Amino acid sequence: EMELVESGGLVVQPGGSLRLSCATSGFMFGDYTMHWVRQAPGRGLEWVSLITWNGNTAYYSDSVKGRFTISRDNRKNSLFLQMNRLRIEDTAFYYCAKDLGGGDSYYFHSWGQGTLVTVSS
Amino acid sequence: DIQMTQSPSSVSASIGDRVTITCRASQDISTYLAWYQQRPGKAPNLLIFGASNLQSWVPSRFSGSGSGTDFTLTISSLQPEDFATYYCQQANSFLPPTFGGGTKVEI
Numbered sequence: 203e204m205e206l207v208e209s210g211g212l213v214v215q216p217g218g219s220l221r222l223s224c225a226t227s228g229f230m231f232g233d234y235t236m237h238w239v240r241q242a243p244g245r246g247l248e249w250v251s252l253i254t255w256n257g258n259t260a261y262y263s264d265s266v267k268g269r270f271t272i273s274r275d276n277r278k279n280s281l282f283l284q285m286n287r288l289r290i291e292d293t294a295f296y297y298c299a300k301d302l303g304g305g306d307s308y309y310f311h312s313w314g315q316g317t318l319v320t321v322s323s
Numbered sequence: 324d325i326q327m328t329q330s331p332s333s334v335s336a337s338i339g340d341r342v343t344i345t346c347r348a349s350q351d352i353s354t355y356l357a358w359y360q361q362r363p364g365k366a367p368n369l370l371i372f373g374a375s376n377l378q379s380w381v382p383s384r385f386s387g388s389g390s391g392t393d394f395t396l397t398i399s400s401l402q403p404e405d406f407a408t409y410y411c412q413q414a415n416s417f418l419p420p421t422f423g424g425g426t427k428v429e430i
Contacts, residue, residue, distance in 0.1 A: 237420075246410065246422055246423075246424050246425050247359075247367065247410055247412075247422040247425075248422070249419050249420045249421070249422070252418075261418050261419070263419050264419075297366055297367075302369070302372060307355050307372075307373075307414040307415065307416060308414045308416070308418075308420045309357045309369060309372045309412075309414045310357070310359070310367070310369060310412070310420075311369055312369075313366035313367055313368070314366065315365075315366055316366055
């Protein structure tokens with residue numbers, strides 16, 4: 203059974219840093235593009251970042267570009283999100299998601315349970 | 324960025340009702356459209372991709388249609404487990420992927 207488990211969410215002060223992890227199992231992790239998607243409490247969904255299967259290419263939303271870095275370790279079936287210069291508006295549940303695969307589109311096929319990042323002084 | 328507009332933002336319905344949710348893209352996205360169901364306190368689940376392709380676990384009372392800029396999610400006969408929030412998402416390869424604002428289906 204496919205499983206994605208996020209960890210690392212904490213309460214952090216504005217300007218601080220945090221590293222999220224996503225441990226996966228049950229599928230060929232190294233074959234898939236992976237994403238981070240976030241959701242502020244009580245709000246809608248916002249795509250944050252993606253990384254291609256081999257880790258060679260990453261994309262970011264404008265709201266996090268230059269502050270967040272996505273990475274992966276295919277030997278450990280794990281996805282990461284390094285979050286720097288955190289802002290209050292970064293407060294959200296952060297989900298890692300497996301891409302559906304199959305080429306030229308981005309569908310979020312499987313999701314973790316989410317980890318809560320709270321940025322507050 | 325492609326803007327996705329969902330309507331209505333909420334709908335009150337009863338068991339057995341037919342429910343229709345619409346999603347409009349700000350530009351042509353062909354059929355690169357997904358629908359997600361999110362129950363309270365849970366992660367979203369992919370229901371439909373490619374505008375009309377149901378995931379294997381999705382009951383046949385769900386259907387999706389549309390292409391270009393206008394799309395529809397229909398639940399033909401609402402069941403208790405269908406009370407949730409539904410999101411559309413454009414999956415065109417032009418980044419970023421963007422979501423509609425959500426439609427809450429409630430009693």
